[in-house]
Every structure is written in structure tokens, then in C-alpha cells.
Amino acid sequence: MSEAAETAGFLHQWKGAGFKRFIGPLLRPLGLLALCIVLSFLNENFFTLKNIISVLRQSTILVVVAVGMTVVILTAGIDLSVGGVMALVGCLTSQLIINGTPIVPAIACGLALGTLFGLLNGVLVRIFGLPPFVATYGMMWIANGLAMILMQGKIIFGLPDNFLWLGSGYLSIIPIPVILAAVVAVAFHFYLKKTVSGQEIYALGANREAARYSGIKITKTLLLVYSLSGFTAAIAGIIMTARLDAAQEGMGEPFMLQAIAAAVMGGSSLMGGEGGIPGTIIGALILTLVVNGLNLMGAPSMVHPLVTGAVILTAVFFDVVTRKWSD
Amino acid sequence: MKNKVQLRVVSIPPVIWIVLALFVLYSFFAPGFFSAGNLWNIGVQAAPLLVLAIGATIVILTEGIDLSCGIVLGFAGVGFALLAQRGFPIWLAMLGGILLAGVCGLVNGVMVACLHLPPFIATLGMASVITGAGLVSTEGMSIAVRDDVLEFVSNGAPLGIKMPILIALLIFGVVLFLMRFTAFGRNIYALGGNSEALRLSGANLTAAQIATYTVAGLLAGIAGIIVASRTASGHITAGLGWDFDAIAATIIGGTSFEEGKGGVAYTILGVILIAVLRNGLNVAGVPNMYQFALIGTVVLGAIIFDILVRRLSGAEESR
Numbered sequence: 001m002s003e004a005a006e007t008a009g010f011l012h013q014w015k016g017a018g019f020k021r022f023i024g025p026l027l028r029p030l031g032l033l034a035l036c037i038v039l040s041f042l043n044e045n046f047f048t049l050k051n052i053i054s055v056l057r058q059s060t061i062l063v064v065v066a067v068g069m070t071v072v073i074l075t076a077g078i079d080l081s082v083g084g085v086m087a088l089v090g091c092l093t094s095q096l097i098i099n100g101t102p103i104v105p106a107i108a109c110g111l112a113l114g115t116l117f118g119l120l121n122g123v124l125v126r127i128f129g130l131p132p133f134v135a136t137y138g139m140m141w142i143a144n145g146l147a148m149i150l151m152q153g154k155i156i157f158g159l160p161d162n163f164l165w166l167g168s169g170y171l172s173i174i175p176i177p178v179i180l181a182a183v184v185a186v187a188f189h190f191y192l193k194k195t196v197s198g199q200e201i202y203a204l205g206a207n208r209e210a211a212r213y214s215g216i217k218i219t220k221t222l223l224l225v226y227s228l229s230g231f232t233a234a235i236a237g238i239i240m241t242a243r244l245d246a247a248q249e250g251m252g253e254p255f256m257l258q259a260i261a262a263a264v265m266g267g268s269s270l271m272g273g274e275g276g277i278p279g280t281i282i283g284a285l286i287l288t289l290v291v292n293g294l295n296l297m298g299a300p301s302m303v304h305p306l307v308t309g310a311v312i313l314t315a316v317f318f319d320v321v322t323r324k325w326s327d
Numbered sequence: 328m329k330n331k332v333q334l335r336v337v338s339i340p341p342v343i344w345i346v347l348a349l350f351v352l353y354s355f356f357a358p359g360f361f362s363a364g365n366l367w368n369i370g371v372q373a374a375p376l377l378v379l380a381i382g383a384t385i386v387i388l389t390e391g392i393d394l395s396c397g398i399v400l401g402f403a404g405v406g407f408a409l410l411a412q413r414g415f416p417i418w419l420a421m422l423g424g425i426l427l428a429g430v431c432g433l434v435n436g437v438m439v440a441c442l443h444l445p446p447f448i449a450t451l452g453m454a455s456v457i458t459g460a461g462l463v464s465t466e467g468m469s470i471a472v473r474d475d476v477l478e479f480v481s482n483g484a485p486l487g488i489k490m491p492i493l494i495a496l497l498i499f500g501v502v503l504f505l506m507r508f509t510a511f512g513r514n515i516y517a518l519g520g521n522s523e524a525l526r527l528s529g530a531n532l533t534a535a536q537i538a539t540y541t542v543a544g545l546l547a548g549i550a551g552i553i554v555a556s557r558t559a560s561g562h563i564t565a566g567l568g569w570d571f572d573a574i575a576a577t578i579i580g581g582t583s584f585e586e587g588k589g590g591v592a593y594t595i596l597g598v599i600l601i602a603v604l605r606n607g608l609n610v611a612g613v614p615n616m617y618q619f620a621l622i623g624t625v626v627l628g629a630i631i632f633d634i635l636v637r638r639l640s641g642a643e644e645s646r
Contacts, residue, residue: 133392134574138626142623142624142627145617145618145620145622149616257452257455302459302467303463305455306458307459309455312448313438313452316445316449317444320443
């Protein structure tokens with residue numbers, strides 16, 4: 001190929017990918033920054049260290065669920081059961097602790113249950129061939145139903161202090177849940193970017209047929225992916241219970257849509273193969289700040305679903321539009 | 328052609344077997360299940376679900392999904408109750424509620440057909456928006472309505488058949504007719520089966536898709552009015568979880584998410600299964616809180632059973 005043709009080809013590629021490669025990734029941090037500036041006008045204490053830490057702490061639960069959701073979305077799947085799993089795991093763990101189980105085994109049981117639910121999602125999706133949103137939607141109702149049975153309509157509170165530490169403790173000035181969320185996020189980021197298994201998830205999402213021909217074990221990968229989402233939902237459920245010092249059926253409900261919104265706002269495409277953890281964290285922070293801002297303006301909490309819905313529709317719309325542009 | 332007929336015959340039995348199994352089970356554990364009064368009761372309970380599930384079916388036939396229909400059902404009830412509360416004539420308020428639901432469906436359709444959002448996320452986002460709107464407009468309260476018409480709509484029996492059943496069967500007939508004999512129905516099947524051919528034949532894909540979601544919204548609205556009449560009130564969560572039942576009824580009835588297979592006629596079987604299941608649990612005295620998990624499990628089990636049977640029969644056919 002002549003040099004001129006090579007340059008022309010390069011330029012052509014550049015034109016198409018330019019938006020995606022340079023402006024696209026910058027858009028989200030800039031959006032986050034703009035939101036922060038708007039909020040600092042609404043509340044003069046916004047840019048204090050104390051408030052920033054408090055915002056980070058508020059976002060932790062969402063970050064953890066959204067990280068697992070991102071992995072599922074990368075495979076062009078979806079996990080609608082996370083809210084139900086969060087509630088069920090929170091209820092089970094606190095129920096065990098109240099009934100005298102030591103904290104560590106209780107948490108281990110919770111994590112195992114969450115992972116099991118994720119695994120079942122994977123089995124329904126991959127082995128039985130149900131569309132992901134049907135399988136996980138069904139599992140959501142089962143998880144919610146089991147939480148109801150477990151709680152018998154009651155609320156559990158008054159959990160021991162060393163369990164509550166997970167949700168409200170501090171390591172010098174950094175809240176423990178922030179550390180937990182950071183560990184989960186970093187671990188998942190490295191897993192996705194630096195391990196073969198993680199790269200296989202991207203490959204599978206981008207083109208399932210090609211992935212199959214290149215020898216990726218699709219069944220194993222999908223089971224793993226849904227199990228991971230169940231696992232992170234379980235962690236989020238435990239952090240939530242520890243932070244509220246309460247467990248109740250239905251408490252995870254808003255997080256299902258928020259987690260999808262965070263992932264999509266962060267640039268993960270619902271068509272799979274695109275996106276990642278850093279974007280999702282920015283998405284989760286934006287969503288937390290929006291809710292934070294609404295509270296600052298004195299809007300009732302009943303408005304939250306309306307705003308979350310509008311945000312997710314807009315985010316998905318932009319995802320669709322930008323993908324059309326760059327094609 | 329013969330193959331197709333065979334396939335249809337093969338695809339019906341699973342549901343019927345499960346319903347029969349439930350009947351046998353309930354005859355042991357739920358005394359009173361087989362009384363005439365209770366069987367009528369099942370019909371009345373199934374009626375709004377049938378209306379809702381017909382909407383879910385036509386959407387699924389286009390390879391779409393409507394996860395908002397349960398909330399739209401409650402939203403129609405809220406709209407109706409708020410209008411009635413403000414002194415509108417009761418029939419007009421009912422119409423208002425149904426039209427409100429139709430608008431929700433229209434918006435869903437526009438998001439899917441024009442903006443190309445994936446259906447499940449468009450309708451899920453819509454459900455969230457409507458939940459917020461419904462909560463804000465009612466402050467989370469149940470809005471009570473008092474009128475004799477409600478008693479008629481929920482309990483009247485003009486032809487010896489209770490009104491909800493009559494309405495549901497009427498709608499079932501109308502939609503069945505639309506699906507078999509009009510361009511509306513042909514377009515829906517083509518959207519799922521072969522949208523490319525439909526486009527080449529000059530039909531307007533976008534309009535057909537929007538029409539489908541709008542009709543699904545209107546049907547959710549009608550179901551919402553039936554429910555609101557029975558409870559004499561409007562509440563945004565009145566249909567919470569009904570979307571799952573409606574989708575489950577569709578899948579159990581044999582409508583598949585791919586290639587526009589199945590149809591409205593089969594959905595009635597799925598609706599009967601779910602209605603029988605719920606009613607039997609009530610009659611047997613199973614507390615409400617146990618029912619969610621149980622029904623979720625049975626429904627997923629039925630879907631899996633159905634898929635397995637289909638796979639087996641499919642394997643036989645290809646042999």
C-alpha cells in the first residue's frame with residue numbers, strides 16, 4: 001500500500017473513531033464536573049472535604065451493584081434481579097446475626113446466597129435460553145418473595161456494632177464502605193482489563209459468534225458473569241444493611257434501575273462489548289449527585305423514580321445516538 | 328403446512344398438563360376450590376390479567392417487551408380516580424384513564440420505533456417515570472371513588488356473565504379479529520418474523536410498531552379500570568408485579584420472543600394457569616407473603632418445562 005493511501009485510510013479511521021476515542025470519554029468527567037459546579041452554587045458547603053466524603057459514602061452501594069451490572073451488560077445481557085438479591089441477602093445476613101450466628105459466617109452465607117442467585121440467573125439465560133431480562137426479572141420476584149417469607153413483614157434493627165462498622169465505620173477520615181467499594185471497583189477493573197477471562201467477556205459481548213469460534217467457552221463465561229453480578233449485589237446488600245442498621249424486604253428495589261442507569265451513563269452499551277468500570281463509577285457519582293441535588297432543593301423523595309427514569313431514558317438515548325454517529 | 332399444524336398441536340399440551348396437575352393438587356389441598364362460586368371467582372380475577380396479557384402478547388410478537396404495563400395499569404386507575412374526584416362524569420373519567428394509559432403506550436412506541444431504544448429499557452424507564460408521576464400526583468395515597476357504575480363494572484352480570492369476564496372476552500374477540508383479518512395483525516406478525524420483507528412490501532414499520540405499543544397501553548388502561556372498579560379506588564402500585572404475570576402468561580401460552588411465533592389465542596391458556604395457581608393458593612389458605620416466591624418459581628418452572636418439551640419435540644421433528 002502506498003504511503004498516501006495509508007494516510008488517507010488513517011484519516012478516515014480517525015474521523016470515525018475520533019469522537020468515540022477522545023471527545024466521548026471526556027464528556028462524562030466534564031459532565032460530572034459541571035454538575036459539581038451547579039451543585040456548589042446550590043449549596044456553599046458542597047466543595048468541603050466533609051461533603052465530598054459524604055457524597056462518596058452515599059454512592060458506595062450504587063457503585064458496588066453497578067460494577068457487577070456493568071460486567072453483565074458487557075455481555076449484552078442484563079440483571080434485573082439485583083434489587084431483589086440485595087434485599088434478600090441483607091435480610092438473611094441480619095436474620096442470621098440476630099439469631100446468634102457470628103458475623104463472618106453470616107456474611108459468608110449472604111455472599112454465597114447472592115452468588116447462587118447469580119449462578120441461577122446464568123443457568124436460566126445460558127442453559128435454558130431465556131432472554132436475560134425475563135430470567136432475571138423472574139428471579140427478582142423470587143428473591144423478593146423469599147425476603148418476604150424470611151422477614152414475615154417485620155423489620156430487623158439493632159444489629160451489633162462490629163457489623164455496623166462495615167457501613168458506618170471510618171479508617172482515619174475515609175469511610176469503610178468507600179474503601180470496600182474502591183476495592184471491589186479496582187479488583188473488577190483489573191480483572192476485566194488485565195486477565196484473559198476478563199478480555200473474553202469483552203470479546204463475547206462484542207461478537208458472540210466470533211468469540212465462540214476463537215475458542216471462548218461461552219457457557220462458562222456467562223455463568224461466571226451472572227454469578228459475579230449476584231456476588232456484588234450481595235456485597236451491596238450487606239453494606240446497605242450495615243449502613244441503615246436495618247433490613248427490610250424490598251429495600252433494594254430502587255437500585256436495579258439506578259445500577260443500569262449508572263452503567264449506561266458511564267458508556268457501557270446495552271448491545272455489549274463496550275464500556276468499563278471507570279465510566280460506571282462516574283455514572284454512579286452523577287446519579288448520586290443528582291439525587292443529592294434534588295434533596296438540597298427540597299424535592300420530596302417520591303420524585304426520585306421519575307428522575308431516575310428520565311435519566312436512564314436520556315442516557316440510553318445518547319448511547320444509541322452516539323453509536324449511530326460513530327458508525 | 329402439515330408440519331406447522333403438528334407443531335401447534337405439540338406446543339399446546341405443556342400448559343394444559345400443568346393446569347390439570349394443579350386441579351388435581353387443589354382437589355386434595357384446597358377444599359372449596361371446585362365450587363361454582365369459586366370457579367366464577369377465578370374468571371373474574373383472571374379477566375384484567377387476560378386484557379393485560381393480550382397487550383403483552385402483541386408486543387412480544389413484534390420481538391419487543393412491555394415491562395411498564397403493570398405500572399401503567401395502576402396509573403390508569405390513578406388518572407381515573409383523580410378525574411372522578413374532580414367531578415368528571417364517571418364514564419368520562421374511565422375514558423380519561425384509558426386514554427392516559429394509551430398515551431404511555433404511545434410514548435413507549437415512539438421510544439422504541441423512532442428513537443431505537445431497546446424495548447425493555449425504554450419500558451422500564453417509562454415505568455419508573457410513571458411511578459414517580461403517580462406517587463407525586465397522589466402523594467402516595469389511594470384515591471377512593473364512589474359510584475354505582477363501579478359496582479356494575481366490577482360485579483354486574485347483564486347476560487348472566489360477570490362484567491369483567493364479559494369485557495375481557497369481548498376484547499379477546501376484537502383483538503383476535505384484528506390479528507387474523509387486518510393489516511394491524513399482519514404487520515405485528517411480520518415485525519417479529521420478517522421485518523425486512525414488511526419494509527420492502529411498503530408497509531410503514533415505524534407506524535406499525537408505535538400502533539402495537541399504543542394498543543398495549545390502551546389494554547393496560549382497560550385492565551386498570553377493571554381493577555380500579557373492583558377496589559373502588561386508584562393506586563399507582565395496583566398493578567405491581569402484574570407485568571411479570573402478563574409476560575409469563577404469554578410465554579407459557581407458547582408465544583416466543585423470536586420470529587413472531589405464537590399468538591393471542593394461546594395466551595388465554597397461560598392466563599388460566601396463573602389465575603388458577605393464585606386462586607388455589609388463596610383457597611388453600613397460603614399466606615399472601617408466600618405466594619410471590621411460589622408463583623415466581625412455578626412460572627419460571629413452567630417456562631423451563633415448556634422450553635424443554637419444545638426442544639424435545641423439535642429434536643424429534645428434525646430427525
